[in-house]
Amino acid sequence: MSDVIIGADLGGTKIRSALFDVRGHLLARKSLPTLASRGPDVVLGRIVACLREMVAAAQGQAILGIGLGAPGPLNPWTGVISTPPNLPGWHDVPLRDLLAQEFHLPVYVGNDANLAALGEHRFGVGKGVDDLIYITISTGIGGGIISGGRLFLGADGAAGEVGHQTIDINGRRDRCGNVGCLEVLAAGPAIARQANEAIARGEATAIATLAQAENRPISAEHVHRAARQGDRLARQILAHAGENIGVGVVNLLHLFNPRLVIIGGGVANAGELLLEPIRRTVQERAMEVFRRNVRIVPAALGDDAGLYGAVALVLSELGR
Ligand SMILES: [Zn+2]
Known part of the structure; x- marks a missing residue:
């Protein structure tokens, strides 16, 4: 026992x-x-x-x-x-x-x-790393900050809302009340919305065909699958999402100086199609001391x- x-x-x-x-x-x-x-x-x-x-x-x-x-x-x-x-x-x-x-x-x-x-800190890819940030990208974008081995909670226990940092000060309004949040730029619904807008503009893509075959509205997963097949628009949309997430990661690096950034959630199943533009944006924008020793990796524990x-x-x- x-x-x-x-x-x-x-x-x-x-x-x-x-x-x-x-x-x-x-x-x-x-x-x-x-x-x-x-x-x-x-x-x-x-x-x-x-x-x-x-x-x-x-x-x-x-x-x-x-x-x-x-x-x-x-x-x-x-x-x-x-x-x-x-x-x-x-x-x-x-x-x-x-x-x-x-x-x-x-x-x-x-x-x-x-x-x-x-969970990722104690049992997953963050084992042994005492300064890390976890970001989950699915219908929304959430996160958690581990600093000095402890969860950073803030005064009201509400810290770590990485999806509600403003990326675009002229962006669209989020349901949280703020404008141009990372979540309205790069979460699953944002990815689907950008695909629908491009299709409405008449851009050629396999995304709509994939969704129609399942008789379902276009989702981030269809964009991901089309991108895997080499679809140009789908790749552009994921690269754009990755760039926006990358800008958010740069902000977090400058604020919290983590050793590890873990990307999880359903949208992160896109793997390198999303991780590559995130890493590239970090290389282009973060100060050297913050990007030198940081790794940006997929989550290990999934759902x-x-x-x-x-x-x-x-x-x-x-x-x-
Ligand atoms: Zn928001």
Whole structure:
């Protein structure tokens, strides 16, 4: 018998939970649709069900705690979730305390992208690197900053919103209220939007054909696939996204001086098509001392980074 930890990830479409040993080996897992549109009570019930399966899977081994990643904004010290855009009806839900009462276990809650940074730092490509920045690029752009081996939280626990730094002061308005955010320039929906705009202008591309074959609207994934096949427009769009991300990375290098920048999230599946323009932009724009020893690499833990990060959070809260 050994000690175990439960990690969980509350997303807008899926709730996932997993059971780990203290060295980060995954022992069991469970996933349920979130059913976010049915409101907080239904979602809470499903989180509890998902966690209960892992308690059962522990088969009486001592559970040290539960770590949970959730969409921000949230308070990482109180575990209260404010009003996440992808969880309708949620307003100041005391998620940590509700789960602690239900399971009689220590519960720790963190922003999902922050936890993914912790996961890559403890168990992934950032192992042994105490100054790193993790950036996730999917429907939005989020991140986490590890400085001196610790997660950088800021005064309100909200630090690391790398996707909401302004890249274009004359850019379009983001749903966050700011203008020209990295997210409106380079996240998945921005990539799809740029493809649609180019097609509407009459540019030749295979992107539309790929989407039509699946009877789905154009997504960043179609752009990525067309780029793999050598499609010129698709490559231009990804290069443009990579350049904008690169400018964001340059800002982060100058502010935080990390040794490692980890690029994750679904859009990052484009691999070198995205990483090459990011690295090139960093070489062109960053001051020498900041770019000399920094590596820019793909994430190692994929979709599971947040689950591993939830375990890392429990371990660090327990001083292990
Ligand atoms: Zn924004």
